[in-house]
Amino acid sequence: MEYPYIKYITGTPAINLFDAMNERTFTDKLFLLIVSILFLNGCSNYKDKQVVPPETLPEAIIKVMSNAYPEATDATFQAIEKDKLYEVYYKLNGDPFYAALNAKKILSVYRMHGALPDSMQQSLPARSVSGGEVDVYKEPVPQLINPSVFYARYNWNNREYLLTWTKYNPAGNLYKYAVQLEPYFKFAYIIGKEDLSALPAPAVSFLEREKLRFATAKVSINEKNEKEYEVNAYTASSTSYDFTFNASGKLINTVYRAEAFYYNIDEYPEKIQNFVKGSPAFASMKILEGYKFSDPIGTGYGITLQGTSENCHLVFDQDGNFVSMTYNTGI
Amino acid sequence: MCLVNSFLFVTLSLLSCDTDTKIEPIPGQGLTKAEFLGRMVVQERYWRIEEISRQDEDQIATVNVREKSTWLNSYYLNEVIPFVAVQFGRGYFGKGTVTESQMMGAYGNVPFGEFKCTVMLKSTQESGEWTWDNDRKAMKLPLPKSLQSLAGALSGTDWRPDSGYVATEPAPLFRGVEEARRAASSERIRIVAEEQTTDGKITYAFIMRAAWMTDVEYRDAEHKYGVSLY
Numbered sequence: 434m435e436y437p438y439i440k441y442i443t444g445t446p447a448i449n450l451f452d453a454m455n456e457r458t459f460t461d462k463l464f465l466l467i468v469s470i471l472f473l474n475g476c477s478n479y480k481d482k483q484v485v486p487p488e489t490l491p492e493a494i495i496k497v498m499s500n501a502y503p504e505a506t507d508a509t510f511q512a513i514e515k516d517k518l519y520e521v522y523y524k525l526n527g528d529p530f531y532a533a534l535n536a537k538k539i540l541s542v543y544r545m546h547g548a549l550p551d552s553m554q555q556s557l558p559a560r561s562v563s564g565g566e567v568d569v570y571k572e573p574v575p576q577l578i579n580p581s582v583f584y585a586r587y588n589w590n591n592r593e594y595l596l597t598w599t600k601y602n603p604a605g606n607l608y609k610y611a612v613q614l615e616p617y618f619k620f621a622y623i624i625g626k627e628d629l630s631a632l633p634a635p636a637v638s639f640l641e642r643e644k645l646r647f648a649t650a651k652v653s654i655n656e657k658n659e660k661e662y663e664v665n666a667y668t669a670s671s672t673s674y675d676f677t678f679n680a681s682g683k684l685i686n687t688v689y690r691a692e693a694f695y696y697n698i699d700e701y702p703e704k705i706q707n708f709v710k711g712s713p714a715f716a717s718m719k720i721l722e723g724y725k726f727s728d729p730i731g732t733g734y735g736i737t738l739q740g741t742s743e744n745c746h747l748v749f750d751q752d753g754n755f756v757s758m759t760y761n762t763g764i
Numbered sequence: 765m766c767l768v769n770s771f772l773f774v775t776l777s778l779l780s781c782d783t784d785t786k787i788e789p790i791p792g793q794g795l796t797k798a799e800f801l802g803r804m805v806v807q808e809r810y811w812r813i814e815e816i817s818r819q820d821e822d823q824i825a826t827v828n829v830r831e832k833s834t835w836l837n838s839y840y841l842n843e844v845i846p847f848v849a850v851q852f853g854r855g856y857f858g859k860g861t862v863t864e865s866q867m868m869g870a871y872g873n874v875p876f877g878e879f880k881c882t883v884m885l886k887s888t889q890e891s892g893e894w895t896w897d898n899d900r901k902a903m904k905l906p907l908p909k910s911l912q913s914l915a916g917a918l919s920g921t922d923w924r925p926d927s928g929y930v931a932t933e934p935a936p937l938f939r940g941v942e943e944a945r946r947a948a949s950s951e952r953i954r955i956v957a958e959e960q961t962t963d964g965k966i967t968y969a970f971i972m973r974a975a976w977m978t979d980v981e982y983r984d985a986e987h988k989y990g991v992s993l994y
Contacts, residue, residue, distance in 0.1 A: 690940045
């Protein structure tokens, strides 16, 4: 099985690397395993990757990894944000894993399976989103019990989605899995109200201006190492709202302070009408609810569509360009 | 000199504009259905009775709900009107919820301000679903029980209207508490019920004023304490 960015070198326990950390000398001998680090130049241009010497891998990152997985072998680190956020491919007992970590803790771990097993072939997305290509099959570590979940990357309509299967309790359920598609991310982690400053500055100013109380945010990192923030906050009268911000703090989606509610596709700007009406997947679905949001830090449109045993949510930007889709069904 | 002063004034005015975060509500005229619904369906806002009017052809009588009236007895003035709080909620497929709660706090025609208020949580009940009436180009709603009984009392008959309309004017102005706070002014809608009589039509209009609820505290299961921008 091959994974992107992984270089396997067998028989070299990562523990050696971690022990060596204290000596403060990283000799070639200790780096029999290759730690290739790519870092973001200026945090903005992810394309401008550079390989830097292994010596620059922060000790704190090595320590977090060695404490969590002392038996890990074949670790290959990559910087997502230099000195702050890293991802690592490694092996445990010969099985491939992937983790994301910062200088304080492991944020997310997956057991990487690679190709989709035969047992899951019958559970691929069907109905309006069938026919996509699936790879990067993985499961969270620790696996959730009741319900257990599995993930894969799903390429559909020239876009990559994170495909999530959530296993239903077999008793009394028509479907085996709840299936969800959302814009693909490599991993995500949750931050709480004490981490408000981790949000982009415009998002923080927005919450302050609107006197919204920050509760939590899901920070997801896509394949270009760009962050997206799904923020949950509530008003002074305890109404909860969700907000999506991109890496620079632009508001991408919210129903908060909706400027308009739509229940008919003909009420939308023409570009959105054409997108929905011209799509074999969405044209026959009914509008559950649609809205326009408008704020100095971001304007756009949302639409929730319902079909037979499926529904989806589409987001468009100010000019009516398609931004993202999330989709749910049962298989 | 005058010209220089004018120039200076214009320059200073321009400098003081905070264009980044300026959010100006647009007036109600010419709103589309979608925009009207965007203004109507907001979770944090309760609608309270400010005035009631009765229109029979050209004759309009207005009831100041904070004073004695020949139209309504003291039961309605003291036990019903001061507690009315109506909300419009989101829903699916072009419908949404209308709920009524009992609230204590500012009501009637008083200057805009911040007032302590309390919502009696156990009193909250759903009146039904609002819809959009395409012929009238207006939001149609099942009348909350309090407005139903008030319409009946004003009529002096056993007429109890099931439904009414939200008139297109005046339209709500704000979409959030902070917008209302920045504007520091009241906003109103008119909920209208029509009684067909042998002589024609009598229109009862409830002038409802927004009470934006903020600084909420839940001290027990039965009350929601807070501040209303009314």
